[in-house]
Amino acid sequence: MSAGVVLDRVSKRFGTESVLADVSLEIRDGEFLTLLGPSGCGKSTLLRIIAGLEAQDAGSVFIAGRRADRLRAKERDIAMVFQTYALYPHLTVAENMALPLKMRRMCLAQRLPGIGRLWPGRKAVARSIRDDVAATARALEIAHLMHRKPGQLSGGQRQRVAVGRAVVREPSVFLMDEPLSNLDAKLRVVMRAEIKQLHQRLGATILYVTHDQSEAMTLSDRVAVMHRGTLAQVGTPQAIYADPENLRVAEFVGSPMINTLSAIVASPSGVVLDGVALPLRTGLPAGGAVTLGLRPEAVSLAPAPGAGLLNGTVRLLEHMGAELLVHVALDGGETLTAKLDVARAGLVAVGRAVAIRPHLDQVLVFAADGRRLRCADHGGAVPASRGARA
Amino acid sequence: MTVPRPPRGTRELLSAGILAGPALLLLLATMLLPVLAVFVIAVTDWQFGAGHLSFVGLDNFVALFGDAVFRASITNTVLYVCLVVPATVGLGLALALLIESCGRLRAFYRAVHFLPYMATLAAMAVVWEALLHPTIGVVNRTLQGLGWPVANWLRDESTVLPTLAVIGIWQGLGFALVLFLAGLKAVPRDLYDAAEVDGADGTLDRLTVVTLPMLGPVTMFVVIVTALRAFEVFDTVRILTEGGPAHASEVLLHTLYVESFEYLRTGYGAAVTIVFLLIVMVLTLLQAKVMDRRVHYS
Incomplete structure (x- = not known):
């Protein structure tokens, strides 16, 4: 289950400063698209607008052909992986991964601590959640970490759990906000390959934000280079590198610099x-x-x-x-x-x-x-x- | 050098002693010896200013637990703590959440609620006395105007302790509030975003999934500090009720003060001090041990 995302003339300003100006972009069903740009270019804001965590000032977001402007984050069928991972520190890995399922499959009464257990039907739902979490954990090879808390995990393990929490819900669209930038260089290359494999296995639409051109070049089907709130160029990694449309893109992509x-x-x-x-x-x-x-x-x-x-x-x-x-x-x-x-x-x-x-x-x-x-x-x-x- | 140098271990010990010595002496003189003195005095019949004393063993403690006033004092103190701590923590948290969510005037609300904590309680106690005066106090006048029953708040055995507790809550609320506000500031925004994406975007869900668990360490600190301060309640009691009526507001520190400095039974007062110290120590250790495991997540 996956779907494309369409941005139609999305604009956003913070105070008097324009962060995004008329951004239009179509992310195809099952595509891995990277928003690449220096910090402050608006790429994270764009991702947050798609996620529903931030409201755009103008323009529309369509997810799976559905206008999502008025939908709340949880209704958009998206999952997000944060730069800081944003794992709940007081919950174990298993509980972290189960939370999005719990919020969806259980009613308020069933979620209540203690007395929720007495609510009819909770047992079957709890079992289905446990099974789904276990299956995802096996696929991501984090099954042995299930009872640990995030504070007891290494950076790479945390990153994997954060991905697990996103995957377990089987969303249409994955939004990843610099998910590898807190890892050391060696681990980053390993996790980069894993994310690529994950994309191939799930066939899901992935929107990936990064300022690291090597991530953008190796992972993406297409790269959208952003500059000062606008799209400088959208194309395949090869096209972006060999056939840049302006000097800025040419300078930003390629190492050593052009x-x-x-x-x-x-x-x-x-x-x-x-x-x-x-x-x-x-x-x-x-x-x-x-x-x-x-x-x-x-x-x-x-x-x-x-x-x-x-x-x-x-x-x-x-x-x-x-x-x-x-x-x-x-x-x-x-x-x-x-x-x-x-x-x-x-x-x-x-x-x-x-x-x-x-x-x-x-x-x-x-x-x-x-x-x-x-x-x-x-x-x-x-x-x-x-x-x-x- | 012809003099053989002392072996390495001895030299290290020596320099360690020289380095730690001053601090150790200070510690002894200002902390450990006074406490030790209290323990020594507690097993004598010494009276303040008396030229002689004799060892009486645990007589002071036996007398203490046989003393109805002391038993009332302990009961009242525990009751007072049980009233003040949950209310201060609960109200402080609720107010902090309200102020945090309102955005504007945040600094104003914070300052206003913190004022009672900064003010001298002795001076404030006089204001409370005026407010609570049975005939001309604003509280009773207001109640009368509304047609509700009035009380002689500080002179009635059944209302004096709750009234003192209200004053205690009023005073400690700002402190709890400011700590909770700081705690709320420290909650990573990302967690709220993650909760929103995960579907926990209602007020109650945000509270249970993110806010309350993340405030765990702050809450532990607030509970311990509030409890310790409540155990030490003294100035309001001294100024407003002097433990009365009929010892209905007698609390530990007040008993200690009266026994030591009014009746000059220093040995007896020292025994009260030891009981007080024990209670505070046990409470602190218990809270830290029980809660520490549940509020620190790494």
Whole structure:
């Protein structure tokens, strides 16, 4: 059982500050969509609006085709995993997971402590809840923790219990608000894989909020990059990486960050970067300023200086294992990071002059306002499959 | 150095002694010795200012438990505590929840309720006496105006203790309230959000699922402090009733005071002190032990 979510021109302001401005987005049934953005971009607020924990000022939220604006959180058929896990510290793991079922399946009288037990029919409901909790716990491999309290669990175990509490209800939509950000780096990678598997097993719609691009890239079917309360771009991880629609998305996604170099338009079909003429079509009149976006892997070392090559001096080397990051100070004053195969380490040394060849077909050209210029000879319409992952 | 250095263990002991010494001496002089003195005096017939004393064993304690006034004093104190503690904690919590939910004027309400706690109770007692005056007091005038029965609140054996309890509640309420308000502030917002998503979004459900359990530690603290303060009730009794009428408001500290400083039976007073100390200690240990297990969740 799963369903899609549709946001229709959702806006929200806190006081005079606009947090979300006309956000429209469609999350398909069974899709894993990540809201990615720096802190303060409104992604958590958007999630809370979908959850019903916050009311939007304008616009509508549809869940499973149903307008949810006036529904309370519990009526929206959603479950949420919080950044802090928000487990009830006084309840055991089993009680934590049973609570959402209890609230749904038992009437007020049956929930009362003590005398609730005497209420007719409670026993059968309690058994069904116990069975469901046990089944979910087995699937998540937390069955051995059932009688512990959250305070006695490690971070990873707590995270799993928080997911368990969400899963046990079998909601249509899962909302996850930075669920991995409180874990250490190693555990984060493990839990990332588990969440991915969970999505494949349940086939549920998952909306996932994070500021961590590697989570967004590895987990999602589609990524929605947010910036200052608006959607900067929505697309597959590959498209977001290789074919960003503006400079901000290009800068936010990718590690190490994309190199941005200022260039001057020399003619509609050529720019000048650091005194080096590059045949890149911008369609702009001569004299205009553009920004060239070069992924670190979109450059290579040339054996000797020559036409169309950027000259510079190596400032820093970073060995990353299979790769080598070379920080180059270009003669024109700009800096550039190149990602090279570690086999080429012998060709560079700090202080040595190098010639850098930009792969013109991978150069992204942005206008002065950050907008992507797609009329370039090569840069436009890069096939999604060629985009390497961060 | 030709002098052999003392072995390592001895040196450590020495430096430990030097470092801990001053604090230990202070502790002895200000805490342990006075308590010890009370225990010693309690087994003598010493009278304050007398030049001689003799050892009487447990005679003071035997006399104590044979004394009707002392028994009344214990009963009254326990009764007073049983009236004041639940009411203070319950009302404090209820008020805190109301103030927290109202949003505006929060600081004002907090200050107003905290005033009685800050005010000198001796001065406030005079105000209470005026309010409760049988003929010209506002309380009886109001009751009369409404056509309801009046009472001689502080001079009637059946009303004096409850009346003192009301004053005690009035005074301690602000303290409980402020602590509960602080406790409410410390409840993570995420838990309320989780409860809302989980379906516990009614007032009662929010209270039982999140608020009350999370206030456990604060509640424990408030109960213990309120109980200890109630056991120590003295100034209102001293100023308003002097334990009367007919010992109906005689409480432990008042008995202690009268025996020690009015009748100057210091040995007897010391025995009362020991009983008082024991009660307070047992109460504290019991509460901490029983409740600690239920309110701290890690």
